[in-house]
Amino acid sequence: MAERAMTESKGNWSPLIDIRIVEVGPRDGLQHEPAVLSIEDKVSFVNDLSRSGVAEIEVGSFVSPRAVPQMADTDQVFARIDRRLGVLYSALVPNERGWERAEASRVDKIALFTAASDRFTQRNINCTIGESMQRFRPIVSAAKRRGVMVRGYISTVTHCPFEGPVPPSQVLDVAKRLLDLGIDELSLGETMGMAAPTHIKRLLDELLRHIPAAMLSLHVHDTYGLGIANVLTAWAEYGLRTFDTSAGGLGGCPFAPGAAGNVATEDVAYALRIAGAAVTADERAVVAAALKLEPVVGHPLASRVSRVLRKDLPSDVRCEVVP
């Protein structure tokens, strides 16, 4: 399987099977930053990202404003962004009320959220994995009727903060249940940032026996610096081509204890391109977009590539249209 996928990934990609970057900075990134951005800053960030060559942008989350104040105004952000043809705009939806808001905001795609570990699911969304499936069922049906795509997040795919190591079979079980509901794409969330390529391989060896690589996205955090190694392994050895990343590595503050940001979009784009992949996301445009937020989030960007590129960018950073 790995051998086949590797050969496949070394072939000439058609434009339709380029690397797909799912930019989660505006949601997963900003949600974990202590600073709360203005609507204007969020809209400007999404618009800049729309011109950076990413395939998809997770704009926000239709959760309760009390639960996540950083995401309180996702409806208004959707109302004001300039939607660029060819870019998908998605949002996290926790329940039917969230779906109604997402529908009203004309999202292209919704994301539902569960985990491979029951204790994590309990702590995170206050229900069991089984209960989360029941909660998803009417939302998936409604979304399907409206032609809205559905992504399913599976967190803790290798390690759970409460249960420890998570066996791949447990992830496969949840994945199958999500696919049975009619979900279009699964995002494999390595929540702790503790997995090495060996763990990712064990997971993908199991999943790819049952699920095509094209239905999977890998969502890793760079807590311990393993993010890029895991992305490269999933691409080169298993043919995954969709990766969830965050511009500037937003979400982890370099000075906050245990900061665990998403792996940075620009680091992933650079690594995959130099490894031989066809990547449309442009590091310079991504870094320029994230740098504008540096004064707002109040700390330097965590990514490696931003440290190299910032010297080359004009002090009045601008995002350019990527062809």
Added chain:
Amino acid sequence: MAERAMTESKGNWSPLIDIRIVEVGPRDGLQHEPAVLSIEDKVSFVNDLSRSGVAEIEVGSFVSPRAVPQMADTDQVFARIDRRLGVLYSALVPNERGWERAEASRVDKIALFTAASDRFTQRNINCTIGESMQRFRPIVSAAKRRGVMVRGYISTVTHCPFEGPVPPSQVLDVAKRLLDLGIDELSLGETMGMAAPTHIKRLLDELLRHIPAAMLSLHVHDTYGLGIANVLTAWAEYGLRTFDTSAGGLGGCPFAPGAAGNVATEDVAYALRIAGAAVTADERAVVAAALKLEPVVGHPLASRVSRVLRKDLPSDVRCEVVP
């Protein structure tokens, strides 16, 4: 070859074939920091590192103080450190005068410096690769007579800032010439930090046909965030077990344009351990040692693991003896 090495690396390591961390922070790290440390700070850093479980410490460089002011007092640092049994203390030696100083300082090992690219060698040490070999010959002979081990650095093993991509055959040629001189170990320097695992594989596929993995160290920089991916590839797929790293990722300032520090010791130790390797270097002790220098170098440590661990370390950080 890769298959065999992989199997080998998954076996049970004896204590003699654990991962060997060559801590180059006091030399390669501090040499590239704008701040110049006091002798006391350097001695304290080396002593802390001696208790962290690393196999070898590159203490300094016997270069001209005019050329590299950061390394001006390497003789005095050697005179004052507490040498710990089981740890090798080495230094960079550029010429016969440097060798005399190294000998007087009772170093365990010297390191000689060349590159796989002639233009880089010219710019860096002002001679051709061939001339560097002539310069090394009497030094290697003298070192051998005194029972001092010799390491040979080969820079620009995949990319050269002046010549671009460097073919593996060119690296092999330089490697063979160094081994012919009687050099004990080669350190493969990926100077630019631009290599992806694909480049490292191409290089090691060529070298390991002629040179045992045990004679090679991989020396990578984390400029674009590819360091850990390259280390894991060299270990898991080729059986390399010696890696040059820098505590705290010293050598690259997070706020300096194009900063290109060595890959951080603690990030490598963590990644290899979680991938299944036997690693004696202790991340907590390494981070504690590097954190003491933060006020002196004037910027936060660049490593990922230090961001996670700093919250757990007492504010008066101390290095503990690692069993």
